Amino acid sequence: MSTLNITVAGENVTVEAGSKAADLFAEKSDIVVARINGTLVDLSTELAAGDTVEPVSVHDQEGLEVLRHSVAHVMAQAVQEYRKDAKLGIGPYITDGFYFDFDVEEPFTPEDLKKIEKSMVKIIKSGQTFQRRVVTHEQACAEMANEPYKLELLELAQGPGSGADAAEGASVEVGAGEITIYDNVNRKGETVWKDLCRGPHVPSTKILANGYALMRTGGAYWRGSEKNPMLQRIYGTAWPSKEELVAYKDRIAEAERRDHRRLGEELDLFSFPKTIGPGLPVFHPKGGIILREMENYVRERHIAEGFQYVKTPHISKEDLFYTSGHLPYYSDGMFPPMEDEGQAYRLKAMNCPMHNEIFRSRGRSYRELPLRLFEFGTVYRDEKSGVLQGLTRVRMITQDDSHSYVTKEQAPDEVRHLLKFMLSLLEDFGMTDFYLELSTRDTEGDKKDKFIGTDEQWEEATAVLEKVAAETGIELVADPGGAAFYGPKISVQAKDAIGRTWQMSTVQYDFNQPARFGLEYQAADGSRQQPVMIHCAKFGALERFFGVLTEHYAGMFPAWLAPVQVVGVPVAEAFNDYMGEVAAKLAAQGVRVELDYGTDRFPKKIRTASKEKVPFILIAGGEDAENGAVSFRFRDGSQENGVPVDEAVTRIVEHIKSRNNEDPKNIAG
Numbered sequence: 001m002s003t004l005n006i007t008v009a010g011e012n013v014t015v016e017a018g019s020k021a022a023d024l025f026a027e028k029s030d031i032v033v034a035r036i037n038g039t040l041v042d043l044s045t046e047l048a049a050g051d052t053v054e055p056v057s058v059h060d061q062e063g064l065e066v067l068r069h070s071v072a073h074v075m076a077q078a079v080q081e082y083r084k085d086a087k088l089g090i091g092p093y094i095t096d097g098f099y100f101d102f103d104v105e106e107p108f109t110p111e112d113l114k115k116i117e118k119s120m121v122k123i124i125k126s127g128q129t130f131q132r133r134v135v136t137h138e139q140a141c142a143e144m145a146n147e148p149y150k151l152e153l154l155e156l157a158q159g160p161g162s163g164a165d166a167a168e169g170a171s172v173e174v175g176a177g178e179i180t181i182y183d184n185v186n187r188k189g190e191t192v193w194k195d196l197c198r199g200p201h202v203p204s205t206k207i208l209a210n211g212y213a214l215m216r217t218g219g220a221y222w223r224g225s226e227k228n229p230m231l232q233r234i235y236g237t238a239w240p241s242k243e244e245l246v247a248y249k250d251r252i253a254e255a256e257r258r259d260h261r262r263l264g265e266e267l268d269l270f271s272f273p274k275t276i277g278p279g280l281p282v283f284h285p286k287g288g289i290i291l292r293e294m295e296n297y298v299r300e301r302h303i304a305e306g307f308q309y310v311k312t313p314h315i316s317k318e319d320l321f322y323t324s325g326h327l328p329y330y331s332d333g334m335f336p337p338m339e340d341e342g343q344a345y346r347l348k349a350m351n352c353p354m355h356n357e358i359f360r361s362r363g364r365s366y367r368e369l370p371l372r373l374f375e376f377g378t379v380y381r382d383e384k385s386g387v388l389q390g391l392t393r394v395r396m397i398t399q400d401d402s403h404s405y406v407t408k409e410q411a412p413d414e415v416r417h418l419l420k421f422m423l424s425l426l427e428d429f430g431m432t433d434f435y436l437e438l439s440t441r442d443t444e445g446d447k448k449d450k451f452i453g454t455d456e457q458w459e460e461a462t463a464v465l466e467k468v469a470a471e472t473g474i475e476l477v478a479d480p481g482g483a484a485f486y487g488p489k490i491s492v493q494a495k496d497a498i499g500r501t502w503q504m505s506t507v508q509y510d511f512n513q514p515a516r517f518g519l520e521y522q523a524a525d526g527s528r529q530q531p532v533m534i535h536c537a538k539f540g541a542l543e544r545f546f547g548v549l550t551e552h553y554a555g556m557f558p559a560w561l562a563p564v565q566v567v568g569v570p571v572a573e574a575f576n577d578y579m580g581e582v583a584a585k586l587a588a589q590g591v592r593v594e595l596d597y598g599t600d601r602f603p604k605k606i607r608t609a610s611k612e613k614v615p616f617i618l619i620a621g622g623e624d625a626e627n628g629a630v631s632f633r634f635r636d637g638s639q640e641n642g643v644p645v646d647e648a649v650t651r652i653v654e655h656i657k658s659r660n661n662e663d664p665k666n667i668a669g
Contacts, residue, residue, distance in 0.1 A: 003017060008053045032067060068097060089231050101220055294546070309375060347380040399542070416471070506537055570619075572602070
């Protein structure tokens with residue numbers, strides 16, 4: 001029998017002709033797909049001479065994604081067995097799971113999900129295999145004749161520019177090149193279900209048995225457009241083991257406990273009145289205190305870092321945004337124009353064009369550079385209602401926005417300065433686990449046209465950001481295609497207390513807008529030169545940062561940020577006056593203190609203060625009053641009794657002024 005020479009995991013191997021990738025890894029149950037010559041393929045793929053083969057484990061990210069996509073297929077099969085009217089949409093893997101869209105006559109209910117899961121158990125236990133077939137466009141259309149959404153994807157794929165990729169998640173269905181269908185085949189060799197799919201898939205459904213669950217349902221417009229039909233989306237999750245599934249569910253439960261939308265209501269911080277509109281929050285007095293502390297901090301920091309405060313309007317003539325390039329490059333993110341006496345105006349979606357007008361309001365000299373402008377600029381983004389997410393995705397965004405105008409030679413130091421500023425701010429607010437992401441332009445295909453400027457400008461700007469980011473020693477991750485249309489950017493990706501990653505601060509290098517606005521300064525030799533513009537937002541957006549902080553601390557804000565820092569609870573009415581004297585001493589030191597003089601019993605008052613997550617609860621009873629003392633009760637339920645009043649006031653004030661993010665229990669003597 002003839003043999004083939006191939007390379008497996010870096011080693012030269014000889015195998016029999018006709019061998020498949022599965023034969024190489026038969027003794028390794030965790031290998032679910034293979035990478036042959038750089039392409040991810042099914043294990044059933046036949047090997048050819050000279051192939052380079054790498055195993056992909058279910059514990060690798062790509063293997064886990066294949067696992068999840070395979071579970072999505074099983075779920076879709078179960079749905080169509082249960083609901084004969086169901087028409088298939090798309091079913092990609094996503095972060096932590098998968099989803100599949102269906103056109104059904106009636107929305108799915110929680111009871112439906114239970115029945116679908118039971119059907120999935122039977123399918124998985126039956127040991128069906130996923131078998132790939134290459135078909136022509138005509139064959140695919142014939143086989144998908146009863147699936148209108150699949151037919152639409154096929155037609156889009158035939159059009160110019162691979163239009164199928166315009167659909168959310170559609171790349172898992174149809175891509176450039178050959179068209180493939182995957183059959184779910186039972187042990188008798190019969191095809192029991194099939195779907196248009198690029199693959200790859202795990203070899204058998206039995207691999208899927210360890211850890212999966214259907215999580216929830218929701219509505220989703222076909223291909224992400226409100227002009228299309230509303231489909232029903234089922235979300236699920238899948239993991240290599242039951243233990244990992246349980247751990248994921250625990251993380252979800254903890255995330256729900258920390259959900260800033262729920263805590264915002266419970267703690268009376270903010271709301272989204274329906275009469276105002278979706279994505280437009282209002283902050284209540286307690287939330288306003290947190291915002292004020294954030295603003296005071298970052299205003300002081302900006303001034304200390306050499307920035308000058310400015311203020312610009314919320315609307316502008318439309319022409320300004322054509323000059324900046326935001327129209328048409330960012331038009332989808334802007335609200336429609338408003339007409340006034342024949343002039344079109346726009347709500348601003350960014351502050352930079354107006355800062356440019358401040359720069360060019362008079363002549364500038366090299367001696368003024370770096371010129372650093374800063375404002376709390378509220379901008380408005382036309383986010384679709386389906387993507388709004390509490391404070392973390394809103395239509396009203398208040399940015400601590402700055403723009404530095406520098407010479408080209410000054411640009412690296414300015415980026416270095418801003419990056420240090422950004423990282424120290426996050427640390428001061430208790431977020432110390434982060435990595436950096438470098439977003440660059442897409443240099444291939446149609447997406448290249450979404451970026452302006454020459455190749456040389458992009459290369460120079462990217463090199464500056466990459467060098468400065470590397471100097472920090474912090475992990476740097478590439479984000480190809482994620483840049484703004486006018487230049488590359490560094491974003492700080494910070495992890496919260498339960499390990500979720502959030503994009504926070506950004507710094508962007510802009511060589512385009514200075515040219516578009518004709519910005520100039522007089523150089524030392526008397527010549528007119530064009531500055532480089534560096535955009536930077538330290539919080540990113542105050543609303544988003546507020547939401548992330550709420551979840552990071554689970555509503556238990558550090559004492560310096562907490563809306564109410566101290567609640568005084570007298571043990572009985574007889575001690576109201578004494579507790580009032582203690583509170584007055586604290587208030588005189590600027591502490592935000594409240595007294596509970598209500599008629600509830602003492603234990604209920606303690607529970608109420610604890611539920612409101614107040615950092616310090618001070619208690620006063622007969623023994624405390626006699627000794628001129630109070631008792632501390634901390635958020636973890638621990639208590640310290642008999643602390644002299646002056647000492648208690650000093651400890652609280654010092655803890656608050658230090659901006660210590662640790663739980664106040666750690667100051668107990």
